[in-house]
Amino acid sequence: RHRKGVTVIGLGPMGQAMAGAFLKQGYEVTVWNRTLSKADKLAAQGALKATTAEEALAANPLAILSLTDYDAMYAIRESAQGSLNGKVIVNLSSDTPAKARQTAAWLAGYGAVLLAGGVQVPPSGIGTPGSSTFYSGPISVFEAHKETLNVLTSTDYRGEDPGLAMLYYQMQMVIFWTSMLSYLQALALANAHGITAEQYLAYAKENILSLPNFIEFYTPRLDAGEHPGDVDRLAMGTASVEHVVHTFEDAGLDPSLPAAVLGLFRQGMEKGHAADSFTSLIEIMKQPMA
Ligand code: NDP
Known part of the structure; x- marks a missing residue:
């Protein structure tokens, strides 16, 4: 049986959940993380552990990035830029629309294409129904890899401008954070009165x-x-x-x-x-x- 391959770079709670979801669906998963020991559990489940970001990128046409933010991607560029040509980089790290646009241009200079993604669920929501991720970037690239991306969450394509996924993500975040803080503010008043x-x-x-x-x-x-x-x-x-x-x-x-x-x-x-x-x-x- 021909197995589909995917690379996951960044194994925080989110990247680990993503690599796990691909393994569960029978993908050949190559992983890399700055702190390599975080790949051990996944390797025991069948993931291939790359020793450099470059090696991880070279393994598959598509790489999922799940890093703290876009700057973390630039931090690993020295070891990665040699194998960027022809690759699709799906960056699921959260950041600003401007950072996503800059990165799309930067990757284009190395012959790679950016699909930006804004994940709307915590790691426990990865691979479960009802979860969703905003995507933006070239529609043809999105369509070509939609099936793979759907392993993680359902996909919500917002448009060609690479900044759009982050724009929608941040629109949702401002509602989330201010609403949750308004709840805490009300609760502080409640608690002050013994409720x-x-x-x-x-x-x-x-x-x-x-x-x-x-x-x-x-x-x-x-x-x-x-x-x-x-x-x-x-x-x-x-x-x-x-x-x-x-x-x-x-x-x-x-x-x-x-x-x-x-x-x-x-x-x-x-x-x-x-x-x-x-x-x-x-x-x-x-x-x-x-
Ligand atoms: P973490 O911050 O825990 O994961 C960070 C990953 O980035 C680790 O693999 C870390 O490597 C790597 N990293 C950070 N800085 C650098 C650097 N300078 N060089 C190399 N690698 C670096 O985040 P999560 O896994 O929780 O989330 C990943 C992304 O997903 C974030 O952008 C987050 O906003 C987004 N997201 C997270 C949600 C959540 O509930 N957790 C929900 C929705 C979105 P190392 O292990 O070596 O430190």
């Missing part, structure tokens, strides 16, 4: 689960650039966030997250949006950085 995370859980979930309805309601208005104050008004929202900030201050807690939100509401008020919806704040967010 446990367990006791708060049902309420936190109910609140977060209501958000899709709001997003859907405001979507056509946002795309039309319209912020009518028919269902909510910025002045009302500002008073609401002021109460939130005061509640934290009354409890002797640092209101840093709601205070930042209040700062945006106040800017909107100063810009004359008092009678508009809070969605008018997007006009402030869209202003170029001073």
